[in-house]
Amino acid sequence: MSLAFNEQAVASLKNLPAAPWLENIRASGAQVFSVTPWPNRKTENWKYTSLFALDQQAYHGAAPQVNLADDQLFAIAGLDAQRLVFVNGHFNAALSDKIDGLVCVPFSQANAEQQALIAQKLNGTFKQEQHLFGALNNAALQEGVLIHLTKNQVCKKPVQIVHVQSADAGFSSYARHVIVLEQHSEATVLEHFVSAAKIAENIHNQLTEVFVGEGAKLNHYRLHLESGSQSHFGGVHVNLAANAVFNSFQLALGGKIKRIDVVVNHQGSGAHSEINGVYLPKEKQHIDFHTCIEHAVPHCTSNEVFRGIIADQAKAVFNGRIHIHKHAQKTAAELSNKNLLLSNQAEINTKPELEIYADDVRCAHGATIAQLDEKARFYLQSRGISRQEAEVMLSFGFINELIDGIELEPVAQLLRPILAKQFISDERLARHLI
Amino acid sequence: MLSIKNLQARVEEKDIIKGLNLDIKPGEVHAIMGPNGAGKSTLGNVLSGREGYEVTGGEVLFDGKNLLEMSTEERAREGLFLAFQYPVEIPGVSNMEFLKASVDAVREHRGLPAYDSVTFLKLAREKCKAVNLDQNFLKRGVNEGFSGGEKKRNEIMQMMLLEPKICILDETDSGLDIDALQVVAEGVNSQRSPERSFIVVTHYQRLLDYIVPDYVHVLANGRIVKSGGKELALELEEKGYSWIEQEGK
Ligand SMILES: Nc1ncnc2c1ncn2[C@@H]1O[C@H](COP(=O)(O)OP(=O)(O)O)[C@@H](O)[C@H]1O
Ligand SMILES: [Mg+2]
Numbered sequence: 060m061s062l063a064f065n066e067q068a069v070a071s072l073k074n075l076p077a078a079p080w081l082e083n084i085r086a087s088g089a090q091v092f093s094v095t096p097w098p099n100r101k102t103e104n105w106k107y108t109s110l111f112a113l114d115q116q117a118y119h120g121a122a123p124q125v126n127l128a129d130d131q132l133f134a135i136a137g138l139d140a141q142r143l144v145f146v147n148g149h150f151n152a153a154l155s156d157k158i159d160g161l162v163c164v165p166f167s168q169a170n171a172e173q174q175a176l177i178a179q180k181l182n183g184t185f186k187q188e189q190h191l192f193g194a195l196n197n198a199a200l201q202e203g204v205l206i207h208l209t210k211n212q213v214c215k216k217p218v219q220i221v222h223v224q225s226a227d228a229g230f231s232s233y234a235r236h237v238i239v240l241e242q243h244s245e246a247t248v249l250e251h252f253v254s255a256a257k258i259a260e261n262i263h264n265q266l267t268e269v270f271v272g273e274g275a276k277l278n279h280y281r282l283h284l285e286s287g288s289q290s291h292f293g294g295v296h297v298n299l300a301a302n303a304v305f306n307s308f309q310l311a312l313g314g315k316i317k318r319i320d321v322v323v324n325h326q327g328s329g330a331h332s333e334i335n336g337v338y339l340p341k342e343k344q345h346i347d348f349h350t351c352i353e354h355a356v357p358h359c360t361s362n363e364v365f366r367g368i369i370a371d372q373a374k375a376v377f378n379g380r381i382h383i384h385k386h387a388q389k390t391a392a393e394l395s396n397k398n399l400l401l402s403n404q405a406e407i408n409t410k411p412e413l414e415i416y417a418d419d420v421r422c423a424h425g426a427t428i429a430q431l432d433e434k435a436r437f438y439l440q441s442r443g444i445s446r447q448e449a450e451v452m453l454s455f456g457f458i459n460e461l462i463d464g465i466e467l468e469p470v471a472q473l474l475r476p477i478l479a480k481q482f483i484s485d486e487r488l489a490r491h492l493i
Numbered sequence: 494m495l496s497i498k499n500l501q502a503r504v505e506e507k508d509i510i511k512g513l514n515l516d517i518k519p520g521e522v523h524a525i526m527g528p529n530g531a532g533k534s535t536l537g538n539v540l541s542g543r544e545g546y547e548v549t550g551g552e553v554l555f556d557g558k559n560l561l562e563m564s565t566e567e568r569a570r571e572g573l574f575l576a577f578q579y580p581v582e583i584p585g586v587s588n589m590e591f592l593k594a595s596v597d598a599v600r601e602h603r604g605l606p607a608y609d610s611v612t613f614l615k616l617a618r619e620k621c622k623a624v625n626l627d628q629n630f631l632k633r634g635v636n637e638g639f640s641g642g643e644k645k646r647n648e649i650m651q652m653m654l655l656e657p658k659i660c661i662l663d664e665t666d667s668g669l670d671i672d673a674l675q676v677v678a679e680g681v682n683s684q685r686s687p688e689r690s691f692i693v694v695t696h697y698q699r700l701l702d703y704i705v706p707d708y709v710h711v712l713a714n715g716r717i718v719k720s721g722g723k724e725l726a727l728e729l730e731e732k733g734y735s736w737i738e739q740e741g742k
Contacts, residue, residue: 439595440565440566441565442569443598444595445598446566455585456634463634492590
């Protein structure tokens with residue numbers, strides 16, 4: 060009998076190459092990970108996502124170095140971006156751009172000053188005692204990206220950070236990104252996850268910490284487009300200073316097990332966050348989005364919209380927590396989650412979770428499991444469109460509403476065909492969509 | 494072209510159409526007027542085959558074929574067009590994709606080749622212009638955020654693109670100012686031909702000044718209770734419906 064996942068994970072950490080400047084964090088991460096109880100069905104945060112399947116598979120071979128012939132897996136037509144590429148967690152200089160005009164370096168190439176900044180910021184957005192896979196990420200800390208914009212620096216060109224998984228045998232890989240925007244700076248960062256077409260089951264644990272300074276603004280994208288055999292445990296954790304803005308678009312296809320945590324801490328008055336998210340599991344895939352919007356101070360606003368289409372026997376979990384602290388008066392927080400189930404074996408567990416301790420706030424929330432709108436379907440059919448095609452158009456439209464809102468049009472154009480392919484088996488039915 | 498005999502239909506267990514007869518020949522324009530709740534929109538929905546509108550009796554022949562046996566999309570492909578009283582908004586589905594899907598489906602049914610996208614775009618722009626809609630409407634979601642009048646003009650534009658045999662216009666004039674009304678009426682008139690027929694549902698005589706009907710019918714309580722020429726509309730404008738509803742009883 061093989062070891063359980065967590066025991067294997069701890070054992071495999073011994074193989075990490077040495078990195079003196081990360082030793083402390085690794086040691087404390089390993090310690091916390093090994094004493095944190097493994098989640099089961101009674102663990103509130105993991106109620107609908109079982110980690111049982113992890114124990115059935117060996118994942119802890121070292122992540123192999125693989126070379127890719129070209130950028131076909133992750134090129135985004137028409138997007139003028141600066142790119143950093145990691146294959147199986149290893150930085151790949153050949154596929155990456157030489158970055159111009161801002162600090163944007165892999166941890167493995169960070170100079171002493173940059174290492175100090177990384178070390179100072181690490182774990183500034185979450186507590187590893189409350190985040191099992193955050194602790195594991197600390198324990199396995201080795202590679203990632205530091206992005207640092209100085210005061211008033213505006214970086215027009217998006218930075219695209221690509222993670223490619225490609226290997227024949229199972230392994231796990233880890234990465235951590237640290238994004239620091241000083242006062243009144245602005246950047247666009249796109250986190251892009253893909254995998255080679257034929258690939259063994261792997262686990263990726265990638266965590267991004269974002270620090271948006273006073274009056275600064277981050278436009279953020281996170282696209283999980285890996286194949287359905289992949290598992291992912293990661294997320295984005297954000298601290299917002301006064302009048303900081305965090306705009307985020309996230310899209311995730313389903314995986315073997317995917318669990319993504321999105322946490323935004325509004326820590327300075329006037330901060331604003333806007334998160335649009337989409338999840339599209341099918342077949343037997345599983346996806347779990349846990350979002351948490353923390354309002355700790357007055358006069359902040361947050362707006363969160365997540366939509367999912369769940370097909371076949373897939374299962375999705377959406378947990379949207381809004382926590383308004385006692386002193387966070389005049390907070391305006393909105394949350395909407397809508398789901399479309401395409402089969403009667405598809406499953407969604409959606410839960411808005413509000414904790415409000417201030418009395419002068421505006422908080423609107425809603426979670427629905429929607430059917431296709433009969434009126435809309437009739438309208439399309441009354442124009443000669445078949446019922447089947449009408450249903451496909453409406454399902455597409457349900458998500459495309461959010462895709463239409465994407466600022467970077469090349470990203471929208473990348474996603475539309477993926478979306479159309481995702482739940483439409485007959486290509487002829489998708490011919491009018493893209 | 495369309496022959497409705499003793500049609501009876503119910504919605505949610507309630508009888509709404511109660512023995513309706515109407516015979517429409519190619520090229521004719523029939524106006525249907527009547528009080529609110531008479532069943533005018535229900536008639537349009539029944540003729541289009543909407544789910545939940547249950548036909549309990551009678552028959553409808555469309556060019557000799559049994560209309561009531563066809564699915565909604567088959568009726569449309571055969572050439573029946575309903576301009577909705579309240580066109581629905583469909584965010585996320587672009588007007589252009591929708592129009593192309595619809596025209597492709599209808600043309601395929603008629604054994605005609607699909608337009609390539611450049612030709613179709615040109616055609617769609619032309620029709621936009623004909624109803625005085627900005628081309629940008631093609632890129633927007635279907636009816637999304639359109640004003641009442643824009644929605645109605647979008648309906649007429651679809652009618653022009655689909656080239657149906659019979660058009661049912663359900664209160665296409667309501668909510669239009671006089672300029673928009675003229676645009677819509679001109680659109681309709683430009684489509685009149687010896688082969689194409691119209692059922693124009695309206696509350697107001699006003700529209701019939703522009704789209705001059707061959708016949709005017711009064712629909713009340715689920716039946717045609719009175720029919721006449723275009724002068725009947727003037728009489729209704731003057732006297733209201735109550736005198737006819739009395740006669741009908
Ligand atoms: N979908 C529906 N569900 C329930 N009742 C309906 C529905 N559609 C129509 N009705 C009822 O049928 C009657 C006729 O309505 P309608 O055909 O809309 O009248 P008109 O268009 O002449 O004003 C009304 O009493 C209306 O309430
Ligand atoms: Mg009506």
